[in-house]
Amino acid sequence: MSPVKVFGRAISTNVSRVLVCLEEVGADYELVTVDFLAGEQNSPEHVERNPFGKIPALRDGDLVLFESRAIAKYILRKYKSSEVDLLRESDIGEAALVDVWTEVEAHQYYPALSPVVFECIIYPIMRGVPTNQQVVDESLEKLKKVLKTYEARLSKSRYLAGDFLSFADLNHFPFTYYFMATPYASLFDAYPHVKAWWEGLMSRPSIKKISANMPTMF
Numbered sequence: 001m002s003p004v005k006v007f008g009r010a011i012s013t014n015v016s017r018v019l020v021c022l023e024e025v026g027a028d029y030e031l032v033t034v035d036f037l038a039g040e041q042n043s044p045e046h047v048e049r050n051p052f053g054k055i056p057a058l059r060d061g062d063l064v065l066f067e068s069r070a071i072a073k074y075i076l077r078k079y080k081s082s083e084v085d086l087l088r089e090s091d092i093g094e095a096a097l098v099d100v101w102t103e104v105e106a107h108q109y110y111p112a113l114s115p116v117v118f119e120c121i122i123y124p125i126m127r128g129v130p131t132n133q134q135v136v137d138e139s140l141e142k143l144k145k146v147l148k149t150y151e152a153r154l155s156k157s158r159y160l161a162g163d164f165l166s167f168a169d170l171n172h173f174p175f176t177y178y179f180m181a182t183p184y185a186s187l188f189d190a191y192p193h194v195k196a197w198w199e200g201l202m203s204r205p206s207i208k209k210i211s212a213n214m215p216t217m218f
Contacts, residue, residue: 003028004075007046008055009035010213013174014068015056020170021072023206024086025079037126069106069171076167086167097161101168104160109150112142114175120182140184147191154193158200173201177211 006022006029008015015031022029034040034055042053049057050066058065058074065071076086088094119136123129153160160168176198179185188195201207 002061003030004058004060005030005032006071007032007034007049007057007059009033010210011215012036012055013178014054016174016177016210016214017068017171018056018058018071018075019210020173020206021075021086021167023209024170024204025075025081025084027075027079069102072167072171086165086170088161088164088166094162094164094166098166098168101160101166102171105168105171108146109172110175112139112146113179115139116143116182116184117175117178120184121178136184140187143187144190147188147194150194150197151191154197159197169197169201170207172198173207173211174214177202177214 004022004027006015006018008018008031010016010019010031019029019031034046034057036055040046041050041055046055046057047053049059049064052066054066056066056068056071058071060074060078065074073087077089080087080089086098088098115135116139119131119133119139124131150160157163159165180188180198188198202211
């Protein structure tokens with residue numbers, strides 16, 4: 001069976017989300033470079049894979065997918081095993097909690113944390129735009145409120161959906177990794193359960209492997 005192909009670059013947060021899931025399930029895959037810094041995501045060839053001109057895209061035989069969270073869920077369903085079940089769909093209650101915390105990441109955590117990454121790393125390095133400190137400060141205040149909720153949750157369970165690793169946890173990896181390269185990484189020190197959860201994620205072989213290809217300087 002041919003390996004699935006992922007189109008993009010590992011330094012992309014959305015691509016790395018997909019790659020970590022592939023590593024977790026032990027799937028055979030090929031990373032096909034699409035250099036977004038050079039604008040290759042807008043090439044006709046890639047737009048056929050992702051009509052919005054974004055990365056990643058995935059090809060598995062005749063099936064072509066885009067949107068990183070959807071791709072990740074496809075991977076986790078296809079390669080699900082008794083040892084690796086990161087969506088927990090065999091238990092409706094556990095699956096619902098995975099869904100809840102996956103949504104929390106998308107609609108609460110990401111909007112609060114990602115502007116700090118954009119302002120401190122992505123905009124200055126990729127666009128030569130100076131950091132907007134007001135945006136950073138406002139985002140940090142929002143993030144503190146989100147982390148307070150995470151701290152309460154993680155004081156009751158090892159992981160977000162329960163005492164089991166799930167997609168909900170892995171979903172947080174890419175942007176948190178880059179956040180930890182900003183001057184504000186110490187914010188997590190005020191939330192010991194969150195910090196321990198994050199350090200546990202960073203110790204996983206899958207995340208170690210993928211993060212090795214995610215330099216904090218593009």
